[in-house]
Amino acid sequence: MKIEQNKVNEYTRELSIDISWDELESEFDSAIKKFSKKIKMPGFRSGRIPKDRLLKQFQSNIETEFMENNFQKFYLMAIQQEKMVPVNQAEISDVHFHMNEHFSFKAKFEVEPKATLPKLKKKSLKVQRSIYIHDENDIEDAITQLRKAHATIATVDDGAVEGDYLICTLQKLDESGVPIIGKKYEKQYLRVGNGSFTDDQKDKLIGLKPDDVTRLTLPVKQDGDKADYELTVTNIEREILPEVDEDFLKLVNPSLNTVDDLTADVEKKIQSNFLDRSKTAFERDLSDALIDLANPSFAPSMVENYLTNMVEDVKKQNEGEPLDESKVREHYKPVAERNLKWYSLRKLLIESEELSASKDDVEVEINKLVERSPQSEKEIRKFYKKPSNRQRVEDDFVEKKILDYLEQFAKVKEVEIHTKDLRKQDHEH
Structure with missing residues (x-):
């Protein structure tokens, strides 16, 4: 031949x-x-x-x-x-x-095109490291979330206030206000204000009591269509938050003795979460900087194969709901292209720097997970007996080695981000 x-x-x-x-x-x-x-x-x-x-x-x-x-x-x-x-x-x-x-x-x-690594020098990878500055509001919000996690629900009859839930019946009306047969919806939950879709009609809901009736205009489709409904209140449920006292401390963490201990513990976790957030963004920025510098090519069919797998994953998550595959492909295409570029460079770095993870390395990483959640040790060790799950730990360990290696070539610009600005952005959106 x-x-x-x-x-x-x-x-x-x-x-x-x-x-x-x-x-x-x-x-x-x-x-x-x-x-x-x-x-x-x-x-x-x-x-x-x-x-x-x-x-x-x-x-x-x-x-x-x-x-x-x-x-x-x-x-x-x-x-x-x-x-x-x-x-x-x-x-x-x-x-x-x-x-x-x-x-x-x-x-x-x-075929998978052959990539080449650029010659890396000090400060050749321009990256940003975010330094998050938290404040008292973050601590208060976190404690409120803890209180919500241990809240009780009470049925009230003194009139709805913002944040309450109305259990009600909605009867759709035609343009002349006559009830439409077959369009009566019982046991509906509506939240009073607080960002619900009835927020613009919050005033109509505040003060309502069981058996009260009011008329609302509600959206019926995502494209902005609206319809009139007659709302009849069945019950009003209110979230009752526990007081921050000794009983609450025992619920949250029995090792905490005072409210100051709780505040310190919450603040420590906030700092840890923001450090993790900063680290994740920094590592992403670092790998993106190498991708931009090397700009490796990829085979179009590799992108198509990647997107086909993404579509299948989204289908599973949708549990049979209708899916516009072309929109999914369009949405994930930049992600696919970026990840394929990183995959080719990652492979080269592993080969050139002889990076690997030994069995001992994997065991150390699993032990770290056990230390963080000692009460779940049995489940954790059982989970990581499966070869595919151990492989994930190995891949993550090698990824960490790659990023540690690249960091020596980084020119880092530190940027302070105040959490009050993040809250403002969230509020605007």
Whole structure:
């Protein structure tokens, strides 16, 4: 078998494959015998038809079937011989084959392009590190969230206030205000204000009591359509937050003795969360800086394969709900391209710097997880007995080594971010 390789571009290769008749003759004879068993010809038993009679009538059929049955075999032999790994299905062209002649064809396919690492110097990767400055509001909000986590729900009849939930019946009305038959919705929950879709009609809900009736205009579709409803209150539920006292401390963390201890513990966790947030953003910035500097290419089919997997993941999350696949692909395409670029550079860094994770390294990382949640040790160790989960720990450990290596080439600009500004942005959105 003769093979000629043509580099079309960075990620496309074309193989010209030629197999001589000497290599094919015995296989073609076997194909003739196999074909004869499928043919019924008057005067001859199945499989006993003379070769010349069979070829006279069916030679072109046998040749076509032989080609179809052997493309894949010779193609696989060729890519193995050339030590190539296609990332998509090959396009076959320029096919030639007749009995007593050679069998030739071309196969065009994509491969993972070879990336190269830029020569890294000090300060060649420009990155930003965010320093988060928290304030008393963050601590108060966190304690409020703890109180909400231990809140009780009470049914009240003294009139709804902002934040209450109305359990009600909604009756849709036509344009003249007459109830529409079949459009009555019982046991509906509406929140009074606090960002609910009835926020613009909050005043109509405040003060309502059981059995009260009011009229609301509510959205019925995402495109802005609205309809009138008659609302009849069944019950009003109110979230009752616990007082921050000794009983509350025991609920939250029995090791805390005073409210000051709680405040200090909450602040410590806030600082830790913002440090993690800063670290995650910094590491992302660091890898993006290398991607921008190296700008590796990728095969289009690799992006398509990535997006196909993303679509399948989203389908599973949607649990059978209708899905616009084209929109999912469009949304995730920049993510796919970015991740494929990082994947190629990551692989090069692992090879060039000989980065790896030993069994001991993986065990140390698992032990760290156990130390953080000692009450879940049994579940954690069971989870990481599964090879795929241990592989994830190994990959994360190697990723950390890669980022530690890249950090020595970083020019870091530290930027202070006040959490009050973040809250302001959230409020505006």
